[in-house]
Structures are given as C-alpha cells and as structure tokens.
Amino acid sequence: MQLTAICILSGEARANLTKTLRVMQLTAVFLTFISLYVSAKSLSQNVTYSGRNVKLENVFQSIEKQTGYFVFYEDYLLSEAKPITIKSKDIPLEDFLRRLLADQPFTFYVEKTTVFIRKKEPEFEKPSARNLHPGPLITVRGRIVDEYDEPVQATVSVKGANSSTSTNTNGEFELNQVDDNATLVITGVAIETVEIKLAGKSDLATIRTTRKIGEGSEVVVIGYGTQSQRDLTGAVGQVKAEEIKNLPLVSVEQVLQGRVSGVKVKRNSGEPRANFGVNIRGVNSTSNGGQPLYVVDGVPLAAGTLSNINPADIASLDILKDASATAIYGSRAANGVVMITTKTGSGRGKDIIEFSTEAGVQTAVLPFKMADAFLQAEIVKESLTEAQIAIPAELNDPKWLGENNNNWQDLATRPGGFQKYNLSLSGGSENTQYLLSGFYSNTDGVLINTNYKIGGFRLNLDHKVNNKLKIGTRLSATQDGGNEPQTNGFWSVWKQALMDMPWFPHKDENGNYRKITTTGVQAANSFNNPISEMEQNVLHNSANSFVGNIFLEYELLKGLKFKYVLGGEVSSTRIYNFLPIYDHGAYSRQTTDVDDQTFRNTNWVSDVTLSYEKRFSNVHKVTALAGYSAQRYDSRFLKVKGYGALNNEINQITGQPETITTGGSTPSGLQSYFARAFYSFKDKYLLTATIRRDGSSRFSPSQRWGNFPSASIGWNISEEPFMNSFSSVSNIKLRVSYGLTGNQDIPAFSYIPLASELGNGYSFGNAFAPGFAINSPSNENLQWESLKQFDAGLEMSFFNRRISLTLDYFIKRSDNLLSNTAVAPTSGYIGTLTKNIGIIENRGFETDISTVNTVGRVKWTSNLNFAITKNEVINLGLDINGDPMRYFGTTIYQSPATLTTAGHPISSFYGYVADGIWQLGEEAAAAAMLSTLRPGDMKFRDLDKDGQLTAEDRTFIGSPHPTFYGGFTNNISFKNLTLSIFTDFAMGAKVLNTPRMLGESTFWYQGAMEHMKDRWTPTNPSNTLHRSAMSTAAYNARPSSWYVEKSDFFRINNVALSYDFPRAFTSRLKIQALRLSLIGNNVYTFTGYRGYNFEAHTGSDTKNDPLNFGLDMGTYPLARMYSLKLNVTF
C-alpha cells in the first residue's frame, strides 16, 4: 500500500501543483519512504531451486524473491502449465528459465529486470516420419545473425529429434551427434523460424534470419526513461539503426526524412554542410520555424550542435509526437521532441570492430539552362528597344557573340567528390559495456571552392559497480569546418553567376579575372565577377563541439531507482571571412577585409530523477517517476573586424591596421519539476499521466512559471479473452491522449526594456562613439505560447505481426502565440513588440504500415508511412479597422509573396492570378488596366472588377504546406544481395519559383533562361511567356500564380544495393563479415516543379521563418550522389 501512496502523491501533484509545491518536499516524501523500507538484503541473478511437481507460479515467486526480477505473465496462461520437477543450484537466471520452460508451452524474454512469460509461437509442423536413411552423425557449427548482422539468441533443434541447443552471446552454436542429413530448426523469440537442411554440411557459417516485425516487447525511449511498446499510451515514432545502416546520411535530420509519419523534413539548400528544416505535425508557431526539441542521450540541446552527431552512432531515434509523450518536456515540447539514443556495447563478451569506408561523387541538379549569348542578346535588344535606348554594337555582331559566350552555370558548378570513414569498437562484459567510435568525412560541394569536413569520436561507457549501482558516460566530440564563399542566400555569388551576361568572360586572355570596363556593352554589368568572388573570397565556418553526459543510477530499493545525470553541450564556432585585395575595375578592393567571429555556447543540464516500478498480484503494474532539472544556457560571442592591410598575405586579424572588436553574452535558464505515473491492469488497461512545471528566465518573474500536464489511456484489446478467437490478429491497441505543452522560443530578456549598444554607434570628428538606445519595446506580460493536443491512435498487427499498422488522428491548437507585432513608427521603436496573440490549428491523420511481404529465399519487407495534415490560422488578432490582422512575408518585385491571416494556412502564397498574355489587338484593354501594359505583357485577373490592376486584385494562390506526405521504404534480399529503396513523396504544397521569376523577367541586363526563346513576340504570340520589356519587367515578375507552382513529387531518395561476401570468403580473410554497397542518393524525382528546390523550406537559408515558407530562392543547388561503401566487421 505504500506504493499506492506514491501514486496518490503524484496524482495530487498533478492535480494541484502550485507554487508551494517544491521538489524538496516531494523528494523528502520519497526519501522518508525509502528510509523506512530500506533492506540490506542483496539480490543475485542466480537461482537455486529444487522441487517436484510444483506449480509453475510457485517457481516464479521464488525467482522473484531470489533475483528481484519481476515475472510477468497472464493468469490464463498458467492453466496450460504442467507441474514442474526441477533441481538446480546457483545457475544463471536465464539458463534456469530455459530449463524450467523447456517442456512448457511457454517462452520467455528478459527485459531489464522483468521476465516476460509468453505463449510459445506456433510450433513448426511435427515431422511425420523420421528420416529413413540415417547418415553419419556429425557436429554442426554455425552462427545466427539477423538481417543486420547482429547476433541472435535462438534455439537450434533437430527436426524430429530431441536434441537442441541455444546460441551463445555471439550467436554461435554447436550441436553434437546430428544426422548429417537432418534438418535444423532455428527458433527464437525475436526472429522468424528458419529451417535448414544440412545435406552433409557441418559448418553452416553465418545463418541470416529475419527479425520479427513490430514486436510488442520493443522498447521506446521516452522522456527520462524507456517504456515497452506494449505499455505505451502516447504517439511515438521510432527509427532504428538497422533501418539506416546502408544509407549515406549526413545528419540526424536526414535520418528523420520520410521514415516516420507526420515528420516533414526539408532540405533548405544543397550545400555540403547539412541544412534542414524539420516540422513535426505541421507548423505550430508564427514566431519560430517550429523546430523540435532534440534530446541527445538525455541532454536537451540548446546550442544546436545536432549536426555533429554521426548518424552511424545512432541506435534509435524516437519521435515523441503527442502530448502524452512530449509533456514531460513541458515548455519546449510544442513542436515535438526527438530523442536521440546512441549505441552502446553489446556486453556479450566479445569485442567487435566495425569499419566502413565510403567514397562517391555528387553532381548538381540543375533544372534550368541559361540563355546563350545569342538568345540573351536578342532578349536584351528587345528590352532596350522598348526603352528607346541605343543598342550596343556588339549585340548585333554574331562573331563577337560567338566569341564571348560564357556558360556561368557550368563555370560555377562541378562534380564534387566525397569520402567517409567510420570505425567503431564495441563490446564489454556483463558488468561493463563500451563503444568507442570515430568518424571522418570530407565533401566537396557542387559549387566551386566549397567544401565541408567533419570528424569526431565518441565514447559510451556503462559500468555496473555492483547490483545496485550503475555509472556511465556518453561523450562525443567533433570538429568540422567548411568553406562557403557567399554561395548561399538570395543574392549569393552563385545567383549572380546565373544572372550575369554570357558575353562577359570570367577571365581575360592572360588568365586574369575579368575587369569591369566602363565602355561598351560591359559598362552595363551589375555584378562583380562571380567566379572570382567564389574563388578568391574565403568564408570559412568551423566548429568544435562537445555533447555528453555522465550518469549514476542507484537502486535504493527493489524497483526504486535514483538517477543523476549531468549533461553538457559546449560548442565553439568560428566564422572567418576574408575579402582580398583585387583589381576588377569598378569592383576593386584596395585593402584587405577580415571578419573573425567566435561564438561559444554552453549548455549545462543537471537532472535528478527517482523512478519506481512494481507489479502486484500479477495484474497491477505501476511505474512512477519524479524529477528535478536545472538547465543553464550561455551564449557568448566575440567578433573582430580588421581591415586596411595592403597585402593579401596579411589575411588574419594580426597585421590589419584597423580593428574593431565587439563581444557579448546572453544567459538563459530553465528550472523544472516533473512527474509521470503509469498504471496498467492486466496489461490490458493502461493509464499514463505526466506533468511538468517549468520556470524560464525568458519571462518576467510574475509570468515565469507554467504547468504542462497530460493524460492518456490505452487499451490492449488483443489481450482480452474474446480476442482469442481472432487468431490472425496479433495485437490491437487503442490509445487516447490529451495534454498541454509550451513554446518559449523568444529572445532572452524580452520582458525588460534594455538600452542596447547600437551596432553602428556614431562618429564625432571621425572618431567612433558608442551609443545606447532602447530599440525594441518590452512586454512584461509575456507568457508561454501554449499548445493543446488531442491524439487518438490505433495500433494493430496481423498474421503473426507480418503486417503492422498504426493510425493516429490528432488536433493541435497553439494558443497565445508569441507574435511579433508591428508598432506604430511614432513610438520611436525600431523593433517589434512581442505579444501573446493568436491561435493556429493543425489537424491530421497519420499512418505507418510495416509489412513482411515475403520470407524465405527472397525476403521483402516494406514500410509505408504517410500523413494528411491541415494547417489553419484561426486567429491573429484584429487590426485597427476590426479586420483580421494580416502578416505579409518577404516582398519580391514590389508585392509580398506570402500572407498569414486567419482562415488560411500559415504563410499562404499571395499574389495575382495569371491569365495569359495580352495579345495584339488588346492594346486598349491592356492600357485601361494599367497604363504601361502592352501586348506581350502578363494578363492578371481583375478580381475586384474595378477595371484596373491594383493591389486589390491579389488573392491567395496556394499553400506551401503539403496536405499529404510520407515515405515508402522497401528492403529486398536474395541470398547475399540486399536492395534497399527509400522513396518519399508529398502532395498539395506549392512553391514560389523565384529563380524562374528572375530568369524570365528580362529586366535590363539580367540573365534569362533558355526557355525564354519561346517568349511572346509579335510573331510568336505565346500565351504563357511574356515579352522582353524593361518598363514592365518588375510588373510581369510580380508574385503570381504563374510563379507559384505545384511541388507534388515522388522521389527515389536513396537506393542501396549491398552484397555480403560469403562466410567462406570472409573466414579466409579472418574477418567476420564483409559487405559492399552501391548507393545512390537523391537519385530521381518525379515532379512537375521546375526550380532548384521543390522542398524549399524558407526564404532565408539560415533561419526557418514560418511567415516565409516555400520560397525557392535558387540558393545553393541540390546534389545527386553516387557512392560505393565497404563495411568490414572483425
């Protein structure tokens, strides 16, 4: 009953956790309880038991008493038990269980300190007759692994005979006295049964088996602990190491791409340094990009060192989606939580060395050809003629054009090579497990002079000091760096290269960079020589980072554990920008310019948790968790700018005649209490309740604390007796959850009026004078953005788990949005005022389907997931006229590209509706709409019917959010060959194609795309492509339905074909396994979208701005990649 006391306490805590409740009190209660029930009795994992014709449950009770393990089973099962006669002395628990249950219709598995008793899977068919021609008796050896080469625990028995054995920890077995013509049957709790005909062979080498799909015993990682899949009442998606083993993945986000329903991952641009945006269940906020919280081995990241986790080290990614799962992370969980768990050693007594190397090449995916000199000249000439400007003679000279015909896109791109190495050593003993790994990769980008290198190592260590005390650590350190000389961003040199005139040579006849001359046609150039900038400028971005923790776990009492985790994340980033002296005519630089910036972020988190786990009377199972967490995040920077040196050798700060230094520091902190209680009755009825109370330094003391509760229930329908008759149904679970999470993602100290130093100060008499001012208004009443989420889920599996299906329906409602509202200019503030205004709703339906399509010689498994989501802004407040507030996005060609307002998805595209081209004979009608319009110009629909083309004719022209998206993975293996194909898809989203906007605009001297050869001319009355005209260029290019394109796609994202060398070959090389893979990445996309990035996430390449979604800015192009990979296991 004392245990129920804990439950009641946490129940009360949930009900009225107020400011008066302090963790101290809670802990005191716990600790008092502990001290009352302290037992010095030591527990062992060995069992001594003797009995004759005893009941099975009596043996179980004895096991529980001796080992402290719980034995879980269904009462009805025991009715099938036979009486037991057994005699054993001090033998390991598992061996004891194996002997105990050998003749029983049960099997077991051990998970942590729990023994689960289950009904044996249907036995293979009993042999009807013994082999009539017995051969000689031999000794058979072999090693059993799963499809991912992991050793498997299994029983090997001879079909029709009584002899059998179990595999050792390394999956190896030896069976004596076997008929050389016998058939071996391999069974195991986690694998599909396999039969093998010996046919005289004694060394069976490696036997590959298939893991059962969706096994209910699998463990998912949840906040501050783990839970078996069967007990889970929240929506959690999981990606396991095996699924990504063969893929050339560069980042954690890429691992998430298309593998779990409802998780949308978009690659913002194709630079070699990964740059992704992740949204779980839609965009829920107007003030940040809705990126999830990442928790690495228990450390919630704050400084964003995510890119430095080597995907090869990942054991599992668990994506917490609904409030039941996320509320334990309270104020940061509104956008979902991704739990990243790294691998540990196996502890099976043998060290395993794994090495892999991969090398490949990537090429840019370029959707457009740019016009050659002749076409460009035609377009420019038409534009100049229209503006009554004389045409430079060169443009009428075919010889000159032929000689000066540069393809800038080709000059700026190249095939980029890449290589990657992974080495890991893992193993350990029963008491100590370790994993030591290192990796290095080097990628050359597809734009010239861009590259990225990263290397690092990891040490994961777990040590059992005694039966009660466990300590361990997770440590990883990485270093990375890359050069990206202004190749990203809207006005990147890459974009300038696209827009430059083909007749400008990038180098002169002497091999020097082209100078911009002031005469002739070249005088009209707008840009510096982009190739020279890409080759000469240096923008080097490098970082050292560390993420890790140390932990201590002590079992205070049977089932009651204390855990302390001290985690840290430290990163130090340097951005070094060097602009050399060069003489390019108008764009010359007389002195050097060096920018050297260092950012140091530290994030320390200290977690204390107490957890309790107990099963009573075999029907009640209770787990409880209570904890306290304190987190401090400090962000510091030091920037030095130097300039004025006259020699390019002086490319560091030292030596620059002039320097200016600035620096700053921003602290923030979070203090939290949390608790979770779980109860299940007969493993059928499940209940989970969590609460977190967060205090954040980002809000004023009066608004600082917030409570984030959630509750969920689950029903394992398949455990009901009435389901016994449905033998094809392996598992059905229904679950429902509701809860509250928050978002605190605003700048630190938004609640205090701050006189900040003005970046640019003032000068008195040419001497710099620092200045202070209050730039932004503050809001003392700021509160958490709060997100209420409802989720209903159904989990099913059929035909012995050959088909598993998960369905979820959710409604997410973000309230009190942290909105940056404009202030009247008369207020004298430059910044915006952050207020809690507005509601956004996301609702949707998610499905994950896993199937084992075929087993046997050809094994084929599939995983399909998809989500249907709908995003709607419910309310963003009212403007002064009482109309719904409108937030416009980036303005492109004098008109905003997006509009966020009530009743529409966030960041909906906004603009004119294109309606063909004004044709000859329609001069008067065109001019009536807008005086400057002529035949050949774009015709926009007059939506307000006022006879004129005005801003009132703009409307909503599409949503950037897919309504249907997901991924489809297939693994097919035949003998030693395995083919993995990962595809993903999305429908319903649109993208604004700004590269095409520029490439069709024919604005002055601006690079045109090749398809503009079909533009409107008096002799080619196109009804789609407008004419070349300077005076209406900006008008034609305005955001309109002509440039907002459907981005529906189906992409063959990854293909990997692997060959496992046969054991006979590998054993000669004295290695365990050898695998060669041919891998393709971003192989082919079926899409109607014409642009650089159909998944464009945002207008800015560094920030995921929720008010500017779906803008393809033609930034760093995406790459297609092919590689060869070799895996060796020693």
Next chain:
Amino acid sequence: MKKIIYILFTCFFILTNSCSKKTIDLDPVGQLTADGAFSSGDNAVLTLNGVYRPFADLFGYIQGLSIALEIKSDDAFDAFDRTAPYKIDNETPETPGAAIDTWKYCYVTIQRANFVLSKLDGVPFTEEQIGAGLKESIAGQALFLRALSYYYLVNLYGGVPLFTEYKADPEASQIAQSSIVDVIAQIKADLNAAAEKLPLKSQLTGGNGFEIGRATKGAAYALLAEFHLILEEWQEAVVASNMVINSNEYSLRSTDDYAKNFAGLDENGPESVYEIQYGNTLAPDGAVNDLMVYYTVFQAPGAVNAYFGGPVTNDDADLPSYKGYGGNGLLQEWEPGDLRKEVVLTTYGIPNPIDPTKPDLWLPLKYYTPSPNIDGSTPINYNVLRYARTLLTKAEALNEVTGGDPDAAAIVNQIRARAGLAALASNIASSQTLLREAIWKERRLELCYEGTRYFDLLRTGRYIPIMEGKVNITVPRARVIPHPVTGKDWYLWPIPQNELDINPNIIQNPGY
C-alpha cells in the same frame, strides 16, 4: 544502512545545489536597463549618442533622405525611373522609401531625445561634469535633435503627432496629429531652449560629451533662422542669423579651400555649423558607419548601376525615355567663371549609362572621395547647416524687411567673390525683386546637394510652377495645402501606411 544514508545525503546535496535561484533569476549581461542607461554621467552621454544615430541612418546608407530631397527638386532625377519612392507623381502611402523612413527615423530620434530629457534629472553627475556644464549640454543637444526632427516632419508631412514626453509603451504613441501651428511652436521653443543650454562650437574641445561634431549654440540659432525663413518671419530670421554670425565662431573659407567643405578634408571646419557626422570608422558589428549619398556611387568609376542620375545634361532630348527630367537648368545656371562649378559637378569621364550614344551625364561631385568604400559609400560628413547658408538666409530676410538692403547685397557679393564672380550689378542690388531672385539663385548654386533646394522651392511658392514648367512633372494638386502661416502652396508627403495600419487616430494627408 550507512550506504543508504550516504546516498540520501548525496541526493540532498545535489538537489540543493541545483535548486540555486541563479538558474532562472538572471540579469542581462553587457546591456543597460532603462535606468542603467542613466546611472552615471558617462552612461548618459552614451545614451545621448544614441539620439544622434537615427539621422546618420536617415541621411546615410539605405534611407537616403539626402537623395530624396534632391530628387524631389529640380536638381536631380531618378536615372532609372524604377524607384517609385523618389517619384512625385506616382507616390503612394504603401511606397517604401524616403517617406516611410523619414517619418520613422525622425520619431526614433524624438523618442530617444525624450528618453534622455525625462531621465536627466536623476543622473548622478560628478562635480567635474557639473562644472563643465555637461547636464545642460546634454539637455540642449536632445532638444536640438528633437527640434531638427520636427523641422523635417512639419515641412514634409504638415501637422504630425507631437511628443514631448517619453513613452515606454508603444501603444501610448498612437495619437492624432497636432496642427502645424502647434508643431511650429514646439520647434521654436525647443530651439530657443537648446540655444540657451548648448555650448559654443569653440567649447567643443574633446572630452566625453564635448567632442567636435555635437550640436552647438550656433547650430540651434542657424536652424531657427532657417525656420523663420520658411515662416517668412523675416525680422526673427535676421536676429537668429545674427546670433550665429556675430558669435565669431564661424567664417567663410577661402576660394582655394572651398572644396574642403565637401571633400572630407578638415571636417567640421570654420564654415561648418551642423553636419551629420560620418567617419571612416567601422562600427562594432562591421557595418560601415558612413554616408551613402547615392550620387557618390558614380564616383566609383564604372559602377554605373547606381539608381540616381545626376541632375543634368546639356539637352533634355538626350533622355528620350525619361523625358523632362534632364536639362532642368542647374548645369546652365552657372555664370562663366564660377569656380564652384567644378567643385560641384563632373562627368567623371563615364559614358552616359542610360544611353552611351548620348552626351555624358553631369553628376554630383560633392562628397566625392577618390577611394570610396566598395559599396560606394563615403566617410564624408553631410552638411545640414553651413555658414554660407546662414549668411544667405540673413541676406534674404534683410531684403524682405527692407527691399534692396545694402547689407543683403554685401552678403551676396561676399559669397560671389569667393566663387570668383564679380559683385552684383547695382540695379540688381537695389531692387527688392531682382535682389530676391539673385539670392535665390545664389542659394541654389552655393548650397546645391545640401538639402535646401526642395524647401526653398516650397517656401517661395515656386515648387509647382518650376516642377511642372521646367521638369515636366505633374504635381498632384490634391496633395498641396496652403501653408497655415505663409499661405504658400505646400506639397505634403504621405503618412506612411505602416503608421496608418496601427495608429487609429492618425489621418492620411490629402491626396493619398
């Protein structure tokens, strides 16, 4: 049991340690709170420096009021015709550009000035600072900058919301426009108060709060004189001008040194009354803290993509597609032998960027530096008030008080002599009308590209006839009001849409 007690102790230790309040009770680092900004005299000076900054932005880099004032006059045109903000005939309230930024930066200055004025009494100045008159000087500077902001606001937008108190809450600033008369009264009061508190230019000897380039008594009187001129308060204009002239703080440079007024050499020199300070210094965040007068872009040879044309070609037919903008007369205005012309205008040897087959454009040379920054900006200060301007203001006022006042003609001759020109003919000097014309012409030439022409055209009632007659722009009449003091036709800029969107009490100017 012992072990358990040990563990318990550890638990408590860890808990109490991490429960430390410092986790979330944090203070900002390296940033001053609103009170901290005035916790010492030195901090008050830093906060005062923040009041100067918005004008550097407004006349400098992107915002370019310096450009807008020329483009809206007949002295310059928008070469590419593609930046609507600087066009008069199609200006709309949504239009980004000078109309939005001038409004915004003036109010940023006003808010910051009010912030300084509201907190000044609580500042613990040291004895030394009190002795040096720092508190008075800070107050005077804040008042001057507030008056300068309202000077631009009232002349460009008419009646505007009037703030003399600091408002922390942005929503408290959503008030209605005051009348032009009320704003005028406030400007006069501020300038008179500022003039009393401010130091003389010669007292700016360095030291914290007394660096050269700060507002002075002379600046306050010079601005007051300009303001009286606009209001046709001739006698007051003379008085205010004399406060500058008779202070013996200023003098005209010699003919040889004339170019130094605009070339970044010897800045804040004898003729300088108030300049927007730009310096060849890099700001902490790496931004160039420099003047970006757009026409200086042309000074980077070959950088012909700049947005704004100079004023002039010899023949307006040279610009067929920009009809009417060229050949407006500034180029032809110079008398033969006027030494200033080559200081002010040049072709830079650059072919006509719009049409290379046509004659070269003449482009401004003021603020030219042989080595501009890569973006075309220059570190040269921008003249807001120059001694020559104050002299001409006095001359004009004298002539209005007494037609053909010999002192007025003497001043004009002083300016002309420096330009290498002969004295005015006696028939001109003795005629109020002819002398007035001569003074106006002298102002145009002497002060071109210093932001005076647009206001001169407005206050003298010549704006519409000149723009429509010579430059061929139709000035929308609906946007023109009679000035409540002078009755002159006054063209108003639009209240920016972002103000109208938020402030329910404001009313758009007529014609928009």
